[in-house]
Amino acid sequence: MPKVKVDAERCKQCMLCVEFCPRGVLKVSDETNSRGFYPVEMDDESKCTGCGVCGLVCPSVCIEVYR
Ligand code: SF4
Numbered sequence: 001m002p003k004v005k006v007d008a009e010r011c012k013q014c015m016l017c018v019e020f021c022p023r024g025v026l027k028v029s030d031e032t033n034s035r036g037f038y039p040v041e042m043d044d045e046s047k048c049t050g051c052g053v054c055g056l057v058c059p060s061v062c063i064e065v066y067r
């Protein structure tokens with residue numbers, strides 16, 4: 001199963017990854033990071049295909065996708 005790792009401290013909650021994920025499996029966390037942003041996290045890992053789109057669109061380069 002693919003793994004998506006988000007560096008929560010570097011996420012600036014721009015929501016691009018959430019918008020572009022073709023499976024809609026990313027969501028905003030309930031807790032802020034140290035900069036006051038709500039970082040993105042995986043909502044339903046079982047639906048992730050490991051396509052890598054989230055990592056490609058992230059302007060902060062804080063998403064790593066392991067296939
Ligand atoms: S790898 Fe693809 S399916 Fe998985 S969270 Fe990222 S964009 Fe969505």
Ligand code: SF4
Nearest residue numbers: 011012014015017058
């Ligand atoms: S694209 Fe990157 S910076 Fe933007 S919400 Fe997603 S993880 Fe955070």
